[in-house]
Amino acid sequence: MNWSTLSIMRLEVLLTFMVLYQLIADLSEKENKRSVIDFTIIFFTIITFIGFLPSENTTLFGSMYINDELRVFFKNILNVSTLIILLQSTGWLNKPENQSKTGAFYLLIFSTLIGMYFMISAGDFLMLYLGLELATLPLTILAAFDKNLRRSAEAGIKLLMSSAVSSAVLLFGLSLMYGVYGTLHFSEMALLTDASTLSIMALIFFMAGLGFKLSLVPFHLWTADVYEGSPMPVTSYFSVVSKGAALFTLALVLYRVFGSQPNVWTMAAYILSITTMVVGNLFALRQKNLKRFLAFSSITQAGFMMLGFVNSDALGMNTIVYFMLIYSLSNLAVFGVLSIVTNNTGKENMDDFNGFYSTNPRLSLIMLLALFSLAGIPPVAGFFGKFFLFTAAASKGFYILVFIAVLNATVSLYYYLLVIKAMFINKNETPIPNLPSTGYEKLALSMCFVGIVVIGFVSALYDYVMLVVG
Amino acid sequence: MNPLLILLIIPLLTIVGIAFVKDLTKVRLVSAIGMSGQLIFSFILLYLFYQQRNTGNTDDMLFVSTTMWYEAFNIQLKFGIDGISMAMIMLTSIVTFAGIFASWQVEHLPKEFFISLIILAGGVFGFFISLDLFTMFLFYEMAVIPMYLLIGLWGSGPKEYSAMKLTLMLMGGSALLMVGLLGIYFNSAPDGGRLTYDLTEIAKVNIPLAAQLFFFPFTFIGFGVLGAMFPFHTWSPDGHASAPTAVSMLHAGVLMKLGGYGCFRVAMYLLPEAAHELAWIFITLTSISVVYGAFGAIWQKDLKYINAYSSVSHCGLVLFALLMMNETATTGAILQMISHGLMTALFFALIGMIYGRTHTRMINEMGGLMKVIPFLSVIYVIAGLASLGLPGLSGFVAEMTIFVGAFQHTDMFHRMATIVAISSIVITAVYILRVVGTLLLGPITNNHYLDLKDAQWFEKISGVTLVIAIAIIGLTPFWLSDLIREPLAQMIQTLTN
Numbered sequence: 001m002n003w004s005t006l007s008i009m010r011l012e013v014l015l016t017f018m019v020l021y022q023l024i025a026d027l028s029e030k031e032n033k034r035s036v037i038d039f040t041i042i043f044f045t046i047i048t049f050i051g052f053l054p055s056e057n058t059t060l061f062g063s064m065y066i067n068d069e070l071r072v073f074f075k076n077i078l079n080v081s082t083l084i085i086l087l088q089s090t091g092w093l094n095k096p097e098n099q100s101k102t103g104a105f106y107l108l109i110f111s112t113l114i115g116m117y118f119m120i121s122a123g124d125f126l127m128l129y130l131g132l133e134l135a136t137l138p139l140t141i142l143a144a145f146d147k148n149l150r151r152s153a154e155a156g157i158k159l160l161m162s163s164a165v166s167s168a169v170l171l172f173g174l175s176l177m178y179g180v181y182g183t184l185h186f187s188e189m190a191l192l193t194d195a196s197t198l199s200i201m202a203l204i205f206f207m208a209g210l211g212f213k214l215s216l217v218p219f220h221l222w223t224a225d226v227y228e229g230s231p232m233p234v235t236s237y238f239s240v241v242s243k244g245a246a247l248f249t250l251a252l253v254l255y256r257v258f259g260s261q262p263n264v265w266t267m268a269a270y271i272l273s274i275t276t277m278v279v280g281n282l283f284a285l286r287q288k289n290l291k292r293f294l295a296f297s298s299i300t301q302a303g304f305m306m307l308g309f310v311n312s313d314a315l316g317m318n319t320i321v322y323f324m325l326i327y328s329l330s331n332l333a334v335f336g337v338l339s340i341v342t343n344n345t346g347k348e349n350m351d352d353f354n355g356f357y358s359t360n361p362r363l364s365l366i367m368l369l370a371l372f373s374l375a376g377i378p379p380v381a382g383f384f385g386k387f388f389l390f391t392a393a394a395s396k397g398f399y400i401l402v403f404i405a406v407l408n409a410t411v412s413l414y415y416y417l418l419v420i421k422a423m424f425i426n427k428n429e430t431p432i433p434n435l436p437s438t439g440y441e442k443l444a445l446s447m448c449f450v451g452i453v454v455i456g457f458v459s460a461l462y463d464y465v466m467l468v469v470g
Numbered sequence: 471m472n473p474l475l476i477l478l479i480i481p482l483l484t485i486v487g488i489a490f491v492k493d494l495t496k497v498r499l500v501s502a503i504g505m506s507g508q509l510i511f512s513f514i515l516l517y518l519f520y521q522q523r524n525t526g527n528t529d530d531m532l533f534v535s536t537t538m539w540y541e542a543f544n545i546q547l548k549f550g551i552d553g554i555s556m557a558m559i560m561l562t563s564i565v566t567f568a569g570i571f572a573s574w575q576v577e578h579l580p581k582e583f584f585i586s587l588i589i590l591a592g593g594v595f596g597f598f599i600s601l602d603l604f605t606m607f608l609f610y611e612m613a614v615i616p617m618y619l620l621i622g623l624w625g626s627g628p629k630e631y632s633a634m635k636l637t638l639m640l641m642g643g644s645a646l647l648m649v650g651l652l653g654i655y656f657n658s659a660p661d662g663g664r665l666t667y668d669l670t671e672i673a674k675v676n677i678p679l680a681a682q683l684f685f686f687p688f689t690f691i692g693f694g695v696l697g698a699m700f701p702f703h704t705w706s707p708d709g710h711a712s713a714p715t716a717v718s719m720l721h722a723g724v725l726m727k728l729g730g731y732g733c734f735r736v737a738m739y740l741l742p743e744a745a746h747e748l749a750w751i752f753i754t755l756t757s758i759s760v761v762y763g764a765f766g767a768i769w770q771k772d773l774k775y776i777n778a779y780s781s782v783s784h785c786g787l788v789l790f791a792l793l794m795m796n797e798t799a800t801t802g803a804i805l806q807m808i809s810h811g812l813m814t815a816l817f818f819a820l821i822g823m824i825y826g827r828t829h830t831r832m833i834n835e836m837g838g839l840m841k842v843i844p845f846l847s848v849i850y851v852i853a854g855l856a857s858l859g860l861p862g863l864s865g866f867v868a869e870m871t872i873f874v875g876a877f878q879h880t881d882m883f884h885r886m887a888t889i890v891a892i893s894s895i896v897i898t899a900v901y902i903l904r905v906v907g908t909l910l911l912g913p914i915t916n917n918h919y920l921d922l923k924d925a926q927w928f929e930k931i932s933g934v935t936l937v938i939a940i941a942i943i944g945l946t947p948f949w950l951s952d953l954i955r956e957p958l959a960q961m962i963q964t965l966t967n
Contacts, residue, residue, distance in 0.1 A: 379612055390652065391655075410645050413638065420618070420619075425623055
């Protein structure tokens, strides 16, 4: 442990300082937490920028901790998403009943983020597990954050239970792996992987464990209730950051550790992809509550992500990462609009959005673009993400899978259009009034908006993803 | 700079312009100026095109410019046109121009309406100038998606149902298309080398037969859905009937041509062997389209439904002719695309104008309109006569060429299919004359109609532009067939070898 170690782990270190700062700031008696919010956001913006500074490719602690360009890039994606969520959460934190929770909210968010950093940087399955737990436990508290609401408490308990089970499943997989290979180090395991029955079983259990976090079908049952029960910023954190971290971890493990045995996991990905897309879609069709709706829509999107895993080459990982990046921005835009609406009116049903365009044209337009992006309609970014993902699957000859996926994309377009229909076409006597939004919320939405509109046209971003994935 | 890009820049600037102006008149003005500019530029482009050809430039594609976009997938921004795309560009700009004037009276959210309409048109322009399958697909979807809002917001009748049905069916079609395009892409370099989306490059490659047979149905049906091929036509009557005037015009006039164009340029041209092997299936389906559409039109009472079914019939004829795969028939197909594009746009424009006056589209509720609104009625008759193939108007030239070309096949199957398709001419005459008879002639059924005003200036612009175009093609079809002859000959050669 010396200065260079600190500079390599600078994101983790800085975040730990943020956590400590929250503890201290919470001691102050002041009722108004505005200054804490401002400081946190400014400081986190700085952290986000620091993440983009060049860093050394190296390993620490006997290669328990790996730092390279790819992992830094993953962390940067998570940082930007978290920053947008922090900006969005200002409206929610400014509400009088939430002001006393500001410190705790930030504390928990940053703790889970540290956990996710460790998950991504792990060079050893034990480290990965440690990170996973650190990422999960604070999330259960966050889910139950509206503690006076029954459904929020329910969400917390549900998440706690299901993540306990998923941890157990994952640990079982890890123990099998240790039994097979005699090590849990990534670099050592990568040389030993084989396709023995036991190692397949170990990998399946591992994928199932992470599948809970990614809410893949059949491990998705907690998703809708937890999304619905949690406060809005937490829900968007679940659907973007938590999911992103799990996806990146899965990608790192499968491509980097089990990369030489693709047959073992591409078939699992094939099946998971189809079940997840289809079931997610079928349930999304009939949702009236937008949070539940987005829960199932994000399950469907996870199904699309799994599609990339059928390609075990670098192309597969490129497109998965690229898709996740675009999905994050699109989903955050949807959640951004939704959180402005719920904070001001408490409404979150699809019918409440009837006539939304007549009173809030800008928010509606952002929502429109974001939903098109999720559905994969050009010229917004989602089209490119989806097209490349399907290209990756097709390059291995899985045309039928691609066909099923594109059909599912069409079905998903149906329910995204339902929201658009509510906003633009449906009439309403008493539409949601023109909503005020804080400067932070505007900034968050503009970031998403610019991202969704511009990313597709800038091929350099994809080239960069390709470069770091290697 | 490539002059073709101006075709995309003008719509873009118009959209930006509309977004920044305030009141209704200015919105109309900006849209009209923008699309007039587009029309004028199309003529300039036509002039430049001829100039290039006259100076001895015999390249297949003119004005080609290539910019690498996504290096990793070899996706290029490659634009270029040949005679066929030039003709389609002319069609699109004429119909869009007429469409803007036909929707002069849109007062509900005019900004949004004109922006969506111009996005649609821009997508179509982009599609016709693209030489890269990826950008082609991108523009294709961009042209389709504004339809949802256009029909859902400004439509009439069961508009929400129709809008959803249309969008989902067309997007379902593009799902098939996407698989087809990916298949073509991954087989675009069977001897090793770089995979490509470049249309002209793929045309030089022999894609393995097994792959062709697998992907041809995906690609052909994918585009065929947009070309309203039986049994994937069901979105068309509902969609057209519910859509506002200009949208029906653009959609039936131009967007459905994307289907035919794509079937020819992508599905058949790139997968020629499969096109030969599987043509019989699609010839059968399209002959059914032709006759079924015509019969469908007979039973309808709503003017828009009549026209929508007649579009199914006529667009079926386009695909039918393309599948005949000889030069005469395909020339007819392209002529039919242009001719049908113009006259169906004219029809929908007139239906919109008549509906705006009588507030009904049911033919049995109207009568004797010739006496009160002679200008519109006369144009309606002209459109009708063009539709049933009267010599001197565009429909005759197109259909005649198609059937002559189709009859050049001497085998039983093609002959039978051709005879079935020809029978549609008679049926067309039945429904057109029936409409003209009850709607325009005869006694005035409703005294309320006596106060109706004839066409206003913007309606006249819209109608007269289209009538002139129809007459020009009808009277002097040779300049159009000259324009398309060379690229067609070259494509047919690829198809037959």
